[in-house]
Amino acid sequence: MVASLWKNILLVRKKSPLVHNITNFVVMNNTANALLAVGASPIMAHAHAEIDEMTSLCASLVINIGTLDEYWVEAMCKAAKKANQASKPFILDPVGAGATHFRDSTLSKLVDLKPTVIRANASEILALAKFNKTKTKGVDSTAHSSEAIEAAKVLNETFGAVICISGETDIVVSGERQIQVKNGSPLMTKVTGLGCSATAIIGAFIAVIEDKTEAVLAATALMAIAGEIAAKEAKGPGSLQVLLLDKLYNITEAEFTQHCNIERVS
Ligand SMILES: Nc1ncnc2c1ncn2[C@@H]1O[C@H](COP(=O)(O)OP(=O)(O)O)[C@@H](O)[C@H]1O
Numbered sequence: 001m002v003a004s005l006w007k008n009i010l011l012v013r014k015k016s017p018l019v020h021n022i023t024n025f026v027v028m029n030n031t032a033n034a035l036l037a038v039g040a041s042p043i044m045a046h047a048h049a050e051i052d053e054m055t056s057l058c059a060s061l062v063i064n065i066g067t068l069d070e071y072w073v074e075a076m077c078k079a080a081k082k083a084n085q086a087s088k089p090f091i092l093d094p095v096g097a098g099a100t101h102f103r104d105s106t107l108s109k110l111v112d113l114k115p116t117v118i119r120a121n122a123s124e125i126l127a128l129a130k131f132n133k134t135k136t137k138g139v140d141s142t143a144h145s146s147e148a149i150e151a152a153k154v155l156n157e158t159f160g161a162v163i164c165i166s167g168e169t170d171i172v173v174s175g176e177r178q179i180q181v182k183n184g185s186p187l188m189t190k191v192t193g194l195g196c197s198a199t200a201i202i203g204a205f206i207a208v209i210e211d212k213t214e215a216v217l218a219a220t221a222l223m224a225i226a227g228e229i230a231a232k233e234a235k236g237p238g239s240l241q242v243l244l245l246d247k248l249y250n251i252t253e254a255e256f257t258q259h260c261n262i263e264r265v266s
């Protein structure tokens with residue numbers, strides 16, 4: 001399995017897909033840099049006047065609701081519809097799901113537009129599946145990814161999307177398949193936008209890899225393993241950010257293989 005994941009990483013570097021991002025103001029720079037580091041090509045665009053052309057031009061679409069407003073929501077829905085028409089994959093990051101009614105009503109519209117993949121932390125997955133009993137904290141998770149597996153299965157069955165729950169263990173849920181990636185570092189939660197970067201990287205992988213579950217798994221493993229290696233050298237969140245970008249760019253097959261800690265649960 002590790003060898004085929006590595007092949008996928010090389011394929012992204014070789015094909016360098018153009019990824020259309022409608023994402024939040026906090027992470028635009030981090031995610032564009034993360035996409036470049038893995039070998040993809042980012043473009044951030046949300047103007048209504050160019051959505052149709054941009055979605056047609058790009059190999060995949062990433063929608064992230066981190067700093068949404070009405071104009072952006074319209075852009076997101078327009079882009080998702082165009083992606084569906086053009087049979088382009090579309091990835092959803094439901095940042096802050098459950099925090100406000102505006103986020104939740106926007107997410108209802110977006111999930112109905114059939115995202116190919118949904119990647120989020122456990123609190124967001126629980127909120128999206130309406131499993132949460134209390135209000136979420138905001139953009140950070142208050143739950144372990146294992147607590148959101150049932151919610152992820154419901155989302156997968158209802159909307160057909162491959163689900164990736166991130167956290168200490170990243171869990172990919174796709175039909176009967178459940179695969180766990182036990183890499184990463186707790187220091188990664190101290191840098192804003194690493195979940196958003198993981199989502200954007202999934203956007204790059206899904207653009208060039210036919211098997212959707214493999215694509216999500218390879219992207220998720222790359223992010224977590226690069227983060228784990230970078231965190232060993234980092235002195236804190238600031239240096240982690242820089243070292244992670246470098247590791248996404250220069251990770252070798254030996255490093256990837258040595259660190260890869262993936263378990264297929266079903
Ligand atoms: N406690 C942890 N231990 C190891 N890796 C983690 C931990 N929490 C998050 N990560 C890693 O950080 C990245 C972002 O995940 P996460 O923090 O859950 O997303 P978000 O920023 O959307 O809340 C993922 O690659 C994940 O593997």
Ligand SMILES: Cc1ncsc1CCOP(=O)(O)O
Nearest residue numbers: 026066139192193194195196
């Ligand atoms: C802090 C913040 N506020 C709105 S979007 C955002 C970034 C969230 O990024 P991530 O979920 O990747 O940590």
Ligand SMILES: [Mg+2]
Nearest residue numbers: 095121195196
């Ligand atoms: Mg997030």
